[in-house]
Amino acid sequence: MLVRRFIALFFFGGVCLGLSAQEIRLNPFDLLGRLPKGVAAAALPALPADSVYNPFNVVSHRTPGASRGISASMESTFRPLEILPHGDAISTTFLFWLLVALVAFLSFSVATKRNVVVKAWRGFLNESSLTLAQREAAGPMGSAPYFLLYVSFLLNAGAFIFLIARFFSPKMFNNFGFLAICMLSSFGLFLSKHVLLRLVNWLFPVDAEVRRYNFLIIIFNCVLGLFLVPFNFLVAFAQAYQGFLVFWTLGLAAVFYAYRSLRATAIGQKFFSGHLFHFLLYLCTIEIAPVIILIKLAMLASK
Numbered sequence: 001m002l003v004r005r006f007i008a009l010f011f012f013g014g015v016c017l018g019l020s021a022q023e024i025r026l027n028p029f030d031l032l033g034r035l036p037k038g039v040a041a042a043a044l045p046a047l048p049a050d051s052v053y054n055p056f057n058v059v060s061h062r063t064p065g066a067s068r069g070i071s072a073s074m075e076s077t078f079r080p081l082e083i084l085p086h087g088d089a090i091s092t093t094f095l096f097w098l099l100v101a102l103v104a105f106l107s108f109s110v111a112t113k114r115n116v117v118v119k120a121w122r123g124f125l126n127e128s129s130l131t132l133a134q135r136e137a138a139g140p141m142g143s144a145p146y147f148l149l150y151v152s153f154l155l156n157a158g159a160f161i162f163l164i165a166r167f168f169s170p171k172m173f174n175n176f177g178f179l180a181i182c183m184l185s186s187f188g189l190f191l192s193k194h195v196l197l198r199l200v201n202w203l204f205p206v207d208a209e210v211r212r213y214n215f216l217i218i219i220f221n222c223v224l225g226l227f228l229v230p231f232n233f234l235v236a237f238a239q240a241y242q243g244f245l246v247f248w249t250l251g252l253a254a255v256f257y258a259y260r261s262l263r264a265t266a267i268g269q270k271f272f273s274g275h276l277f278h279f280l281l282y283l284c285t286i287e288i289a290p291v292i293i294l295i296k297l298a299m300l301a302s303k
Contacts, residue, residue, distance in 0.1 A: 087175035095236055099229075102155050106229055109148035116145040117226065123219045127266070134215045150218050153225025158186035160228055160249065163235045167246050189290065190221070213267050220260045227252060261287070 110117055119136070122129035137143045162182040165173040194214060201210040231249045238245060
């Protein structure tokens with residue numbers, strides 16, 4: 001019993017000593033006139049001599065040190081085009097010889113099989129010619145001319161993207177680094193679509209439809225590549241009509257892809273009734289979203 005009393009007295013004394021050692025803090029709702037002078041003076045913060053302490057003053061917020069840099073970076077506007085290489089280093093002579101090299105590659109692609117352009121054009125116009133061209137393109141030897149034309153389209157599409165950006169910002173995006181990015185972006189954008197279609201083919205039993213849609217994309221891009229070759233020269237060197245030619249070529253590409261979408265609808269129409277949601281999901285994410293992103297980037301480049 002005596003030991004218990006001793007332990008209780010020991011803890012009580014320790015608590016009292018701890019309370020007396022704590023810093024005196026002022027309750028903002030205390031009346032200063034009723035507090036002892038020593039307590040009020042010790043608890044009040046250090047203020048200038050001519051100021052009056054008001055506990056309800058609003059103190060300006062100060063960002064903690066760890067998040068101060070984050071909040072400062074959040075205040076700056078996100079500009080994705082700032083990470084691209086800037087400069088005006090490409091001359092008109094280099095651009096001319098680059099387009100000549102693209103014409104030479106197109107000539108080599110056509111020379112591998114001279115009637116490939118006629119077959120691609122017929123497949124572009126009607127379904128029966130597309131079926132015949134797809135049947136004849138079986139195997140490496142039959143598909144090689146189409147793939148060469150497709151590579152020619154990708155190179156000319158990258159050059160056209162570069163010329164559009166150069167038209168809107170000639171002093172900013174006229175450099176070799178940005179030209180390389182445009183070429184690589186053209187390859188990455190279209191080839192990733194074919195990879196996605198192969199993934200769809202692997203996941204779902206739509207082998208025939210996916211192969212036909214893949215070949216439809218190749219045929220349409222081959223034909224569009226033939227049109228891009230002369231228009232790239234006109235956009236690059238017809239200074240008086242450059243703006244008109246840029247929007248004319250963009251409109252031509254839009255007509256091509258609208259027509260291709262109609263032809264592709266005929267391929268997948270039997271899946272609409274049972275898989276309408278998946279079709280709309282594919283349409284929004286793969287067909288519409290990249291176009292909207294490109295339009296947004298073009299608008300940012302024009303500012």
